[in-house]
Amino acid sequence: MGFEALALQLLNGLSHATTLFLMASGLTLIFGVTRIVNFAHGSFFMLGALWAAHAVTHWWPEWAESAWTYALAMLLGAALAALLGALTELLLLRRMRHAPQLYQLVATFGLTLALHDAMRWYFGPEEVFAPRFPGLKGAIQLGESYFPTWQLFTLVLGPLVWLGLHLLLTRTLWGQRVKAATQDRDMLNALGVNPAPLMLGVVMLGCGLAGLAGALQLPREPAHLQMDVNVVVETFVVVVTGGLGSIGGAFAAALLIGLIHAFGLSFFPQATLVLVFLTMAVVLVWRPQGLAGSAVHAEQRESVPVFALWPVSGGGQGVFALAFVGLTLMAWGQGDYGRSLAEDVMVMMLFGLSLQWMMALGGLVSFGHAAFFALGAYGTALSHLHWGAGLFAALAAGMALALTVALAFGALVVRSSGVYLAMLSLALAQMIWAGATQWVGLTGGDNGLIGVRLIAPESRALADAVLCGFMLLAILAMARVVRSSRGAALQALRDAPWRAAASGLPVQALRYQVFVGSATLAGLAGGLWAAFKGAVFPSVASVAMSVDALLVILLGGVHQL
Structure with a gap:
């Protein structure tokens, strides 16, 4: 493989890493504050993609002619995902806050199935091919190859989102309270700060990021009903590899997994998924809590009763x-x-x-x-x-x-x-x-x-x-x-x-x-x-x-x- 092909795969990997980071940052934010592992996170990604795709193709096709209105459709898709996230937090996640993590995983997997059927009923089963983004339809030339301008834009967007989240969590009062809630919610509540609105805001932010990640896929791939499970498993790989609750770890892991995914498609196309999961396994052997995770998260244990052979006399x-x-x-x-x-x-x-x-x-x-x-x-x-x-x-x-x-x-x-x-x-x-x-x-x-x-x-x-x-x-x-x-x-x-x-x-x-x-x-x-x-x-x-x-x-x- 020549230098041009390597450079093209590198850019593809970095572009894919942006999508993974937007998903993983939202998921790790939600876990950091609520301690809930949300397996339904891919549903919000799919909702953002499907809503924005229908907006620019079926409902208001004229929106696809302007960059501003196309971007507005994407942001509205993200906002809708954030609103659905708020409902999820109020009706499900808040009630499961003290449940064992395995119950949370199963319950949110059930939510994935329910949302999948709801979106199939509302949007229909067909794939939706959205038009190219106005002003970013071309490609840059790399020797004899070409790299889409839209993917170059999303490549730049990843570090900007990471910087924005970093500033939000470290330079604002809301971010400081969120970090405090992550470490000790009871103490924060004792100091007079109600953690419930903070958790609601974090879930909305995380789900909104997932919806935005889905909407950003439209100029490069169609929106369809298999997007949720396809992306959520790889997102979990990124979050666990980076360390649960760590935004910086999620960013580093997204880069690592994105590059392995891109180069795996070139060198080992039949084993790309295996390489991605093998990478996570190797990282966890080296650091059981992930690249930047806390060992405290890894050692949580549930206090359980003695095992009972029979439930009756x-x-x-x-x-x-x-x-x-x-x-x-x-x-x-x-x-x-x-x-x-x-x-x-x-x-x-x-x-x-x-x-x-x-x-x-x-x-x-x-x-x-x-x-x-x-x-x-x-x-x-x-x-x-x-x-x-x-x-x-x-x-x-x-x-x-x-x-x-x-x-x-x-x-x-x-x-x-x-x-x-x-x-x-x-x-x-x-x-x-x-x-x-x-x-x-x-x-x-x-x-x-x-x-x-x-x-x-x-x-x-x-x-x-x-x-x-x-x-x-x-x-x-x-x-x-x-x-x-x-x-x-x-x-x-x-x-x-x-x-x-x-x-x-x-x-x-x-x-x-x-x-x-x-x-x-x-x-x-x-x-x-x-x-x-x-x-x-x-x-x-x-x-x-x-x-x-x-x-x-x-x-x-x-x-x-």
Whole structure:
């Protein structure tokens, strides 16, 4: 690659970094003051883009003829995102301020789904191609290549936004109060300053920046309904890499990720996403709290009760067991659909148990547990399709693949905690998803792996019995561990890691063991899913699949078997 091509990719990377910084600065501001990790941040980005695009194409097309009116449409899109952010803060975020971070992540992910459907209803499902920005339609020449003038403008805008935020937070009374609220809201309230309006203002500012970032994309790409999830995952990578709550860290991380993204497209186009997440993983191995984050954020722990095996007494347990068995037999008696539904329920129970093992006993928060579910599913399917493995050999291969990745990834896990660990797990799941999508020769890409015939129709009843057996063994094993000295040690390091270490417990080794065991059980669940479905697609590694496992244990109770 020549000098001109390198310069072009450098400019592309810096331009992309501006978008990432506008998103990441808003997200890290919101986290710094409210301590809420807002997974719905990408929805405000999409709202700003869709509103501005419709304004200059459908509602007032004459606005696209003037730079002032086009810019006004972009600012109005950002303002609308800020207003929606205010409603979100009043109706959702304020009520979840004291909830555990995992509940916040799941709730804001649900908000993402709701806003996605609302925008689909209002704006329609079609892509919207906005015209070029007046006065900035041309390109500058770099040898034989050209770089769009609009992207050069956005490249300059990033440092200006960083400077503006820096001055706002350091040179104004409002900014000083925001910094005080970040450090100690209760003390600020005791001094007579109500922190609620400050939090509302910060959320509006953060969501407005996200809306502006979305609107600024219009002259270079169409507005569409996949913008939210596409950008929010990469934004989380930037925020976690830079350090939660640090604007300067977000700026440095945005530059780093933007450049890796641009050069990755040139040198490793099939592995660009993997490179981005791998960069975050390397940074967190070097600095578990990110480039400029505070270690305090990384070590927050939730005080939780002792793990309870059953939510009811002995007699109630019998009623519960009879009801479960009765419903299962009733489902099996309803034909193929009922039997398939019962199988899905038990596989999801096994998947949920694997995550509960890690969270309730080890205190390890995961937002990407679908990574090991997917590894088990693909390992099972590939061993059958390529080497003709039978059911048990294929399941063993899927578990071995999940175990191998967990053994390597566990070295990162024991150094991280809280939201950093949740984002690391999300990064692993996204890398698995990217690999399954882009490695077409092995995984079939979006077409998936089909024709997995591990269960013959005549032996389906036996396979169902095997599934029930696996599920019961997992429950009994978890119950036995909880009652053991190892279970007591795990719960001790979950609630008070420093005290557990001072007592001589091998904290790192115990966390490593519980993580590897949880991942292997998730691999078994994924293998069973592939066996019963007869096909595997990249969606088994998606965020939605991880959220399904979270919902299984959050709705039932993280600390209730």
